[in-house]
Amino acid sequence: MERKSYEPADVELKSTGKGVVAAFSIFNEVDSDLDVVLPEAIPHGVEVPMSAFNHKSWEDQLPVGKGVVSVDGRRATFTATFFDTTGGKDTYETLKQLGPLARWSWGFDVVDSERGAFNGQRVRFIKKVRLYEVSPVLRGANDNTRTLAIKSTDATRAELRRIRDDLYRDILMESKARLDDECRREALRCEVERLYANYVKAVGVGYSYDRESIVPQTVRDAARAAVGVYAPELGLDRDRIRLNWFSAEDDTGASVKDEFVDFWSERPLLGRCRPKMASDVIELNSSLTEDDCWNVVPHELRHISHPEESEEDVRLYESWVRLRRMGY
Structure with a gap:
């Protein structure tokens, strides 16, 4: 079995069910192993386990979650939930604290590949794999994979409060500006009426x-x-x-x-x-x-x-x- 690790730019841990969304493979890029994973290589919609850190579930540690793989033309994404176990909770909190330092790796067997040139380099084109698991790791082989979001319930609520406060502030500022404009227009109207009344009294x-x-x-x-x-x-x-x-x-x-x-x-x-x-x-x-x-x-x-x-x-x-x- 082979493993590939990628360095994510950001991670998303979801509050609902303590889930994670992570990009674990980037297509059509040369990694440190001189491999290029093609878009059709990874099966779309397959469900796989989330291994303990550094693929330890292949040794003596239990998986910490499971999820579904989705594929677009640019990358493969792992949308998973953490198990309500000590390992699942610990992994969730660790990723939450690591933030952008978290990396992701995947375990697989190559079913189909071929050698060729890519951007002036001799590389292996990986055309089809059998995917076994996805795992958080400490170091990746590609700088472009990413963990898309990581949030706890408290963080989500705090973010919603911040958005609400910003919205209220914007509404208040807009209302104040509108009220100021209306007051200025009303004052101008009253002044025009006063001047016109004086004019009419003088000549009318x-x-x-x-x-x-x-x-x-x-x-x-x-x-x-x-x-x-x-x-x-x-x-x-x-x-x-x-x-x-x-x-x-x-x-x-x-x-x-x-x-x-x-x-x-x-x-x-x-x-x-x-x-x-x-x-x-x-x-x-x-x-x-x-x-x-x-x-x-x-x-x-x-x-x-x-x-x-x-x-x-x-x-x-x-x-x-x-x-x-x-x-x-």
């Missing part, structure tokens, strides 16, 4: 609400009649539409005191509606004439029925209404 028009009784009855009747005509055309309930009235203060801009003003506008207003008030309310300037009501009321109703439309589109609708009323 202040309006206050009027009692309906001061508006001429003919104007009120015209406004209500316009609601009766155009609300149904726009899909609105004419009986639910309420009318409020407002007028400009005598003075404008900075000379008007806030206590006399209910709202401000950057430009003169003939009417207004949502989003400044409820969706069933239209506010009209008390200075409107009867004819004005037939233009302004459908304009504001259009804003209510089509809130997504721009002011330009609503003005086009108002012009269409005016032309239709004129008989065109």
